[in-house]
Amino acid sequence: MSPESHPPQSPSAPRIRPAGDAAIVVAFEERIAPDVLARVAALDVAVHAAAIPGVTETVPTYRSLLVLLDPLVTDADTVAAAVEALLHRGGPPAPSMPSGRRWRVPVRYGGAHGVDLDAVAARTGLGADAVRTLHAGAEYLVYMIGFAPGFAYLGGLPEALHLSRRDDPRARVPAGSVAIGSQQSAIFSVGMPSGWHLLGRTPERAFAPERGDPFLFAQGDRIRFEPIDDATFEALAARAATGEVVARLEDAA
Numbered sequence: 525m526s527p528e529s530h531p532p533q534s535p536s537a538p539r540i541r542p543a544g545d546a547a548i549v550v551a552f553e554e555r556i557a558p559d560v561l562a563r564v565a566a567l568d569v570a571v572h573a574a575a576i577p578g579v580t581e582t583v584p585t586y587r588s589l590l591v592l593l594d595p596l597v598t599d600a601d602t603v604a605a606a607v608e609a610l611l612h613r614g615g616p617p618a619p620s621m622p623s624g625r626r627w628r629v630p631v632r633y634g635g636a637h638g639v640d641l642d643a644v645a646a647r648t649g650l651g652a653d654a655v656r657t658l659h660a661g662a663e664y665l666v667y668m669i670g671f672a673p674g675f676a677y678l679g680g681l682p683e684a685l686h687l688s689r690r691d692d693p694r695a696r697v698p699a700g701s702v703a704i705g706s707q708q709s710a711i712f713s714v715g716m717p718s719g720w721h722l723l724g725r726t727p728e729r730a731f732a733p734e735r736g737d738p739f740l741f742a743q744g745d746r747i748r749f750e751p752i753d754d755a756t757f758e759a760l761a762a763r764a765a766t767g768e769v770v771a772r773l774e775d776a777a
Contacts, residue, residue, distance in 0.1 A: 538567075538611060542600040543590065550607060551588040556679060556707070560587050561667060565744065567610065576606045584743055585668045586677075624666065624744030628772040629711070629726050631660070631702050631749045632757040637725035640690075644704070644721050648684055656751060658682045659702075659723055664709055666745040674713035674731030676741045681709045693719035700725045702749065711741070724749075727761035728771045735767065 539551045550567060553560050568584045571591060578598025583590040593603050633656045634641040645652040664678035671677075681704055689705045694717065697703070701712040703720035710720060713731035726749075730740045741747070750772075752760070760770040 538563075540604045540607060542604075545595050545600065547590055547592045548600050548604050548607065549588050549590055550611075553587055556586045556667065558665065558679075561665075561743075564589050567607075570610045571607065574606065574610055576603060579603060583670075585670065624742065624746055626746045626774040627741070627748070628750050628774060629702075629728055629747055630752045630756065630760055630770065631724040631726050632752055632754060633660070633724035635754070637757070638702075638723045640703075640721040641723050644685070644687065644723065647687060650684065655685065655723065658685055659704070659709070660749045660751050662748075664747045664749075666741050666743055666747065667708075668743055669739060669741065672712075672714050672716055672731075673733075674739045674741070676711045676713070676730060676745075676747075678709040678711070678747060679707070681707055687721060689719035690721060691719075693717055697722065698725065699731075700727065700729070702726055711747075724751075725757075726771070727757050727764050728769070729764050732767065740769065740771070 536553055541549055541551070543549045552563050564584050564587065567589050568582050571579065571582055571589070578593045579591055580594050581592040583592070591603060591607060593600065632638070634652060641652050641655060645655045648655065650658070659682070662680050662682050664680040667677050667679050669676055685704055686707050687704065696715050697712055697718040697720070699712055699714050701722050702724045703710050703712065703718065703722050705720040711726065711730050712718070713729075728740065732738055732740070764770045
């Protein structure tokens with residue numbers, strides 16, 4: 525079952541716990557689903573609006589919010605109490621999905637850029653063309669950015685493509701790789717070790733430190749992949765290398 529297909533459930537009360545002496549974690553539910561993400565996003569907005577003294581940053585994830593603090597200004601108990609008050613003042617913040625953007629991301633599937641496409645086709649009992657069509661035909665929700673700078677975790681992978689990760693992880697997967705693992709797809713922002721299945725590669729740069737905003741994608745964005753050929757990949761990669769954004773921004777969600 526894909527994260528997008530989990531039906532909403534009666535929400536459980538969030539749990540607040542310390543994360544060292546400089547952060548707290550507000551954990552919602554043990555599910556990856558849009559309704560849980562909406563609760564995380566709503567609390568994130570509420571924490572920023574409250575301007576709690578000593579809070580320096582928040583990091584939203586699939587099902588929790590990390591709230592970082594300056595221990596020279598405040599402490600975890602004080603921040604936890606302030607967040608608890610936000611959760612109970614007039615009821616928890618109304619679930620609200622991040623106001624994301626819609627992207628068309630070019631991808632060269634298969635070949636040298638997607639070395640696992642044929643293996644995925646064999647394991648799923650689908651042809652390579654069917655895998656490509658299924659993957660490119662879905663709309664993905666960016667659940668979180670993390671693990672590496674700009675790495676986008678995507679929910680919405682068609683159930684027919686759900687596969688456990690590789691038994692033999694690769695020592696290095698190139699930046700731009702578009703891959704699947706378990707119930708998710710992902711866009712690799714930097715080169716790194718990985719056991720995900722590589723279906724293709726985008727010439728777009730999800731992480732470009734020289735840009736004013738180095739991270740292209742954000743939690744709540746929607747992404748569709750657009751198959752391209754080798755010549756188009758090379759042409760777009762040359763443009764991306766100059767700092768140009770080659771993914772197409774369509775509209776606000």
